[in-house]
Structures are given as C-alpha cells and as structure tokens.
Amino acid sequence: MCVCGIIDAMKSERVDICIVGGGASGLAAAITAARAGRSVIVLECDYEHGRSIKRTGDGRCNIANVHTHAGLYRNECFVEQAFRACSPERALAFLESCGLVLRQESEGRLYPQANKATSVVDALLLAAQRAGVRIELGCSVTSVLLYGDAWQVAYDRMQLPQTNKRVTARDLAAARAHAQTMQLQACSVVYCAGGNVPSSVLPANVQVRPSVPVLGPLATDVAPIAGLDKVRVKCALQSGDVREEGEVTFREYGVSGIAAFNLSRLVRPGDVIAIDFLPACEGDSAEALLQRRLGVMEPCTAEEFCVGMLLPEVAHAVLRAAGLKGHEPMSQTGVSQLARTLKAFPLVVRGLGDERLCQVHRGGVAVEAVSPETMEVAGQPGLYVCGEALDVDAPCGGYNLHWAWASGIVAGEAASAR
Incomplete structure (x- = not known):
C-alpha cells in the first residue's frame, strides 16, 4: 500500500506506517505490520535499542504471565475487548514466532530461557530486520498531524557518535543541541512512546x-520503622480490602518491594496500610501460635x-509498636499485644x-477515545495508540509487558489493513 496525499511542496520521506517509540509495544506493532507487507519505520528517541525492555525484571525481563486476564488491569472493560482482538495466548505465540523460548517461574511469571533481557531485545530486533522494519535511533518526535489523507510526522534527529564507547551525558547534550529537524509522511501512525504523552505531539x-x-x-x-532501612521480610501489606503478599524491603522513607509496588497503584496519601508479619496465620491462630511458643520458652x-x-531489627520495631519493653518478662498479656x-x-x-x-506511568491517551478492537483514535483515521501510552496499567508480574505485546499486535494489524 503506498502513501497517498500531498502535504505540501516540501520533500519528505514517505512510508506506509510510522511507529513512534521502539519499546515493547512499538516493536510488536512494527513486526506485525511489516509481516503484512507494509513499509514500516520506527522512530525511537533513545540512543539504544530496547533500553526500556532491558531494564525490566532486574535485567532478566519478566516478559509476560500465563495468568494474564483483563480483571488485573485498570480500565478492565477496555482491556477485555482488546484481548478479544488479541488474546494473551496469541501474544505469547507472537513472541515464540520471534524466536523467543519462554520459561515459567513462580506465580506464572514468564522469562526468556536465556534469563537475560538483552536476549529479548536481540530476538525482537532480528524479527524486525527479517520483516523489513527500519529503526532509527535518536529521533524525538515533535508533532503528529493529519494533512489530507496522510500523516505528517515531524521529529528532531540526533547525530550520535558512531563508536563503541559508552554514550555520555555530554555526548547527548551535544547531539540534542545539533539535532536536525526532519519530517516524513505516512498513511498510518502508531504512537507508543511510553506513558508520559506530551499533549503537544498529538x-x-x-x-x-x-x-x-x-x-x-x-x-x-x-518513626515506626526507624532502624529498618534495607531490611527485607516476607509478609503481606493490606489496605482496606486490598491485600498484597510478597517481599517487602524497608527504606528510610517507607517500604519497597513487589507487595509495596502493587499496593502503590491503589492507595492514596493518608491511607493506612497494615503489615502482616505472619501472613500464613489466619484469624486467631497467630495468638494461639505465640501462646504455645510462650509455654515452651518461658521464663523469657x-x-x-x-x-x-x-x-x-524487626523485633525491636514490633515490640516498640506493641508497647512492650524488650528487657521485661514476656507474659500472656504481652503475647496478645504482640500478636495483634x-x-x-x-x-x-x-x-x-x-x-x-516506578515501573510504569498511569495516564496517557484516554481509553474512551480509542477503539479497543483496533487501537485507533476516534476521529483520527490512521492514528493508533498502544502500550503504556494508553491509560492502562496492571500489577507487577509481567502483566504490563503482556499488555504491550497484545495492544501492539492489535495496532499493527489494524494499521496495516488500512
């Protein structure tokens, strides 16, 4: 399909589909569209391929999750309809078609068999190359506007050093200062440049x-966690009806770890979270356990x-919160206070x-303005949005990347079908 419409007298490159952003959803959309026979260019503002993917999962890349379903996501109804267009299972099949071998760990988390995020990027880049995708690094898109039947994409292109040395902050500053303003025309644009969507671009x-x-x-x-900085515990965090179990790392400013990360999507300043240091004990069983322990250990x-x-360190903090002094004898009353x-x-x-x-951004293009079956923006024929650029997010565990693959596939298919 060739690009139609004349924008103006200025000469600019013309392609079928322009992908703005070369992260997970962008590469999924690009590979999908190119496999359908379209000419595809990816404009990535970073100076390195797939850097956002390489940072995930502590460098191992928790690429997806076998338990993915729409109920886990913000804006569940939208995600549920999108998953009808590309199911979570189909997204996994796409990854396998790119040559990735996946391995399952606890709680359904999927990782690359090579156990390294760079292997995911390498596989996707090879699949993109084989499909005919062209990827341009150091290209910061400044505007995406529709003129007649075609989209005009304006961007600043940095000229980075063509060496194997590490790119420094000074290199980047110099490259940005001497960036070349360019433009291209496309029949379709897929915007997937992350959650922080500048309103001036679209x-x-x-x-x-x-x-x-x-x-x-x-x-x-x-004050309650004084002295616990960098201490890790297996526990549960609860706020209202929401409960998250997992590892928690205390920090001088609060709590970190998967359980805290997941809860951060739901709580607000002023909310109270309760740490359960005995998550396996339900109801009154915690106090019963401690009373039996006292029978074995007293006097103590x-x-x-x-x-x-x-x-x-945890004992000191908990005893302090329970109103107990560490050097005083433990009693049955003290056990009740400690259990609570x-x-x-x-x-x-x-x-x-x-x-x-923080692993993701909430916000971006409102889902009410987008078709979940195609990812096309209402009233903007040929403009698609996917991945984190949409107001969709989920807990830790590979779910956000799973959404990136699925929504990218949907957008790539729809863009190539125009």
Whole structure:
C-alpha cells in the first residue's frame, strides 16, 4: 500500500506506517505490520535499542504471565475487548514466532530461557530486520498531524557518535543541541512512546490524561520503622480490602518491594496500610501460635521471645509498636499485644517513595477515545495508540509487558489493513 496525499511542496520521506517509540509495544506493532507487507519505520528517541525492555525484571525481563486476564488491569472493560482482538495466548505465540523460548517461574511469571533481557531485545530486533522494519535511533518526535489523507510526522534527529564507547551525558547534550529537524509522511501512525504523552505531539483534540508514576515504593510515616532501612521480610501489606503478599524491603522513607509496588497503584496519601508479619496465620491462630511458643520458652524476656521468629531489627520495631519493653518478662498479656501488632503493624501512606523506581506511568491517551478492537483514535483515521501510552496499567508480574505485546499486535494489524 503506498502513501497517498500531498502535504505540501516540501520533500519528505514517505512510508506506509510510522511507529513512534521502539519499546515493547512499538516493536510488536512494527513486526506485525511489516509481516503484512507494509513499509514500516520506527522512530525511537533513545540512543539504544530496547533500553526500556532491558531494564525490566532486574535485567532478566519478566516478559509476560500465563495468568494474564483483563480483571488485573485498570480500565478492565477496555482491556477485555482488546484481548478479544488479541488474546494473551496469541501474544505469547507472537513472541515464540520471534524466536523467543519462554520459561515459567513462580506465580506464572514468564522469562526468556536465556534469563537475560538483552536476549529479548536481540530476538525482537532480528524479527524486525527479517520483516523489513527500519529503526532509527535518536529521533524525538515533535508533532503528529493529519494533512489530507496522510500523516505528517515531524521529529528532531540526533547525530550520535558512531563508536563503541559508552554514550555520555555530554555526548547527548551535544547531539540534542545539533539535532536536525526532519519530517516524513505516512498513511498510518502508531504512537507508543511510553506513558508520559506530551499533549503537544498529538492532534489537539486527542484526549490525553496527565501522567503520574505508579508501581513503585511507598513513602510512609518513618518513626515506626526507624532502624529498618534495607531490611527485607516476607509478609503481606493490606489496605482496606486490598491485600498484597510478597517481599517487602524497608527504606528510610517507607517500604519497597513487589507487595509495596502493587499496593502503590491503589492507595492514596493518608491511607493506612497494615503489615502482616505472619501472613500464613489466619484469624486467631497467630495468638494461639505465640501462646504455645510462650509455654515452651518461658521464663523469657520479650526480646528473647522474638529470637528465631523475627529478625532483631524487626523485633525491636514490633515490640516498640506493641508497647512492650524488650528487657521485661514476656507474659500472656504481652503475647496478645504482640500478636495483634504482628498481624497489623500500621503505617500511614505519605505518597510515592522514589518516583525513579516506578515501573510504569498511569495516564496517557484516554481509553474512551480509542477503539479497543483496533487501537485507533476516534476521529483520527490512521492514528493508533498502544502500550503504556494508553491509560492502562496492571500489577507487577509481567502483566504490563503482556499488555504491550497484545495492544501492539492489535495496532499493527489494524494499521496495516488500512
């Protein structure tokens, strides 16, 4: 399919489909469209292929999850309809078609067999190359506008050093200062450049919600956790009816770890979260367990009572919160106080702890303005949005990348069918 329409007298490159953003959803859309026989260019603002993918899963890339379903996502109804166009199973088949061998770990998490995120990027780049996709790095898109029957994409292209040395901040600053302004024309544009969508890039009537980081550590009141910085525990966090189990890392500003990250999507400043240090004990079984323990250990001090059950730093914090002194004898009344605190150690949420550690952004193009069956923006024929650029997010566990693959496939198919 050739690009139709004349924009103006200026000469610019013409392609069938322009993909803005070379992350997970962008590469999925590009490979899908190119396999359908379309000419495809990817404009990536970064200076490195797939850097956002390489950072995921502590460098191992939790690529997807076998338990993916729409109920896990923000804007569930939209995601459910999108998954009818590309099911989670079909997204996994796409990854396999790119040569990736997947391996399942706990809770359905899927990782590349090579156990390294770079292997995911390498496989996707090879699949893109074989399909005929062209990827341009260092290209920052400044506007996407419709003129007649074609889209005009304006972008600044950086000229980065053509060496194997590491690109420094000075290199980037120099490259940006001497960036070349360019443009191209396309029949279709797929926008998938992350969750922080500048309202000035897309047409003015596209509804864009403010971007906020989520899925990160929580800042809390710090007095109750004094002395626990960098201590890790297996526990559960609960706020209202929401409960997240997993590893929690205490920080000087609050709590981090998967359980805290997942809860960060749902809590607000002022909410109270309760740490359950004995998540396997339900109801009154925690106190019964501790009373039996007292029968075995007494006479003992409160501090001695915690030895072998809690890390010393955690014991000090919990005893303090329970109103118990470590050097005083442990009693049945003290056991009751300790049991209540171990099951519900309260912390007040103050906000996000460190935005730099957040895994996704909430916001972007409103799902109400997008067709879930095609990812096309209403009233903007040939403009598609997918991945994190849409107001969709999910917990940790590979679900956000799973959404990127599926929504990218849907957008690539729809764009290539125009």
